Amino acid sequence: MIKFTKKGIYCIPGKFYLDPWLPVEYAIISHGHADHARWGMKHYLCHTHTKNILKHRISDDILVETLGYNEPKTINGVRVSFHPAGHIIGSAQIRLEHKGKVVVFTGDYKVKDDYITTPFESVKCHEFITESTFGLPIYKWLPEKVLQQQLHDWILQNKANNRTSVLFGYSLGKAQRIMKLVEGLDEILVHNAIYHSNNAIESSGIVLPKTTRLDGYFNKADVQNKIIIMPPGLLGSKMLTRVPNAATAICSGWMQVRGNRRWRGVDAGFAVSDHADWDGLLQAVKESEAEKVYVTHGSQATFTKYLNKIGIKAQEVITEYGDNELEAAEAKKEAIT
């Protein structure tokens, strides 16, 4: 039913693509991140909460159809439905059913509840196409409550030392997650790029924690000792140097490893990730009860090898997801706006 092509993952009977990286006629999109939702598709189909994000990120005049979770639609005889992926707001696993055979494409996902995204639901299938961003057993995330405590302690300590807390995270997904984690501690100021992402999300009727837009020409006194969230592209920027007594932290799963924390030259690193950790990946694969697992972007070689060793038939698939260059380009764009 599925074919891995140069343009993306293709559904043969359905005649559509899943998260294609080259322009096609009909694309079903798992979520709004730039490496999964690209420009140039004639038709887009995505979850209801992703629509405005796509329009904001790609263009207002694209043709977008939407579905809610568990709301099937038949395309050329293929029954298509979305199921919560828990990655970011509006993210969906895409379930395809044709002549009794079921394929699930996860896009990106995490299995733990972050209290802002609709939590992941496992879906049984014959073939499971999973990501593997953090497919090594060294990646084990702390419970949300513990992460929250760590962030709170850090921010309060900064405040006590007369420092302004600056947290770095992508404007779509991570930024909202951080907002939820630090909600209620103090006024949260967000960079323009995050402000726009927030608007796109809220225009679908979602309520986000209260934030203030950080004006490009802010007064130092207005931000002193508060919480600022910026996209990672702003690390080392002029804007950052204008923040009085900034204490900086990156929120990313990569911060799990000491070398990564130290590489970036920030004051702290928190392993806050919107991807499944090792146990989460294994849990999702096992609960899918799939006969065959396809492993995409990340540690695909390692995770595939491990699955095969524990008796789950798995195969690596090369895709263009998880492309850091796209993220970097996006970050640069955000740094300018």
Next chain:
Amino acid sequence: MKRFSELISAIEITNKTNAKIEALVQYFTHAADKDKLWLIALFTGKRPPRPVKSSLMKQWCAELTELPEWLFLESYSTVGDLGETIALLLPQPTHHIEKSLDAWMQELIQLKSKTESEKKAYVLNAWSGLNVQERLLFNKLIGGSFRIGVSKKTLVNALAKLTNMDANQLMHSIIGNWDINSITFDELLLGTHINYDNSKPYPFCLAYALEKELNQLGDVNDWQVEYKWDGIRGQIVKRNGELFIWSRGEELVTQQFPELVEVFETWQYNFVIDGEIIAIKDSSVLLFNDLQKRLNRKNISKKLLEEVPVGFYAYDILEFENKDIREKSLVERRKKLSLIFKQNTAKNIQLSETVAVTNWNALHEIRENSRSVNSEGLMLKQKHSPYHTGRKKGDWWKWKVDPLTIDAVMIYAQKGSGRRSSKYTDYTFAVKKDDGLVTVAKAYSGLTDAEITEISRWVNKNAIEKFGPVRTVKAELVFEIAFEGIALSNRHKSGVALRFPRIKRWRKDKTINDIDTIESVKDLIYANSNNNEL
């Protein structure tokens, strides 16, 4: 251990020396006496012997986590540190143990003589009672380098800031012989166990790179010309029967060079001599790469002593018979230095030779040929100058030879360590040979963080292997490699050995078709050297 853990977190995250010093000062202000002493011991190589082998720790971790060995190794090559890999892989703690650093260290000392099963029970209990960061520290307390960029010098600077004491004296105090059970923190800092008067060094006089034409320096007869040797600057302090060797980084390195100590101890006179510590074998100077094998080691094996013998070329004298003579002119100081070398002789310890010149023009050729004696250029010193404190323009100039360069293609990439463990920072380069490629150099410095990040991303996409720490990559990225010298070598597959190779720049404008061939590389030897064997 909470305070220790906080200290390490604060230090490891920053690459600013001042922030590290500040964190250390905080620790020394608040920690318990014994804990402070342990901290000093741990960062000056005075730790007790390792009580548990790392292979056992690895084995117990594998048992607990039920992970196959290949997956353990794959995790290890991503993390780049064994203690950290184990800390990350272990299951969540079941309880919490809080003990002082001193308590942990005392227990680990006791552990050394226990049976393997007792050791296992102890380590497993500790692992299950510590969070990830504390576990990492526990593993490091057992053995292994912290890799957080705290040198003895950083430690000393923090202690100096804390106490307003002289940094060199503190250096001698913490390096000197002391036992944690019979000294207090204050006693250690005050140096009750040492005689600082005997070790006190002088600041080194440093040279600037030559920035004018030779004839602008005036009369050639007013200048002393020497070869510039590529080792580490050292100050030999011999007073009242005691001998100390200070490095230019103001660290005491006496124990690292037993063959120098052995000789100088028998020499007549008290003196403080400035010179270069170099690797020297059968009367010829070896590569700096060879000398590096001898640096910063706690124990030097007999084999290494034979393989890389160390010598000393004396440049100058600062103190003679307990009298500071730095204000005397270079000519006068040189006379005193010659006197010492007249009274004392040793094969591996020599007076740095002066180069006789009668006109400036002759110097150009001598400089160009300095590679033939494994020197990196010339030093020009004003004969009437005093021995200055620190870097002062005008009296001492260094005039190095320009490095040689070739264009080579990257064929392997390996991850770095410490701060760089997440990136591919160590590369192997090749040039053309017949229809294929042959390795000529391994180099890791010279690129910006942004370039390293870009290359790492490229390596991830273009690696041929999928497992293990070394990645073979598509031969595509071309770099200009600079090096100080080149010689034929039958130890290397390519037949040549490069001296101090490093990346000069990334040649994005070049492709593999533009790189050097092994023949064009070898041509450099005949053009630059008199001896053909390294």
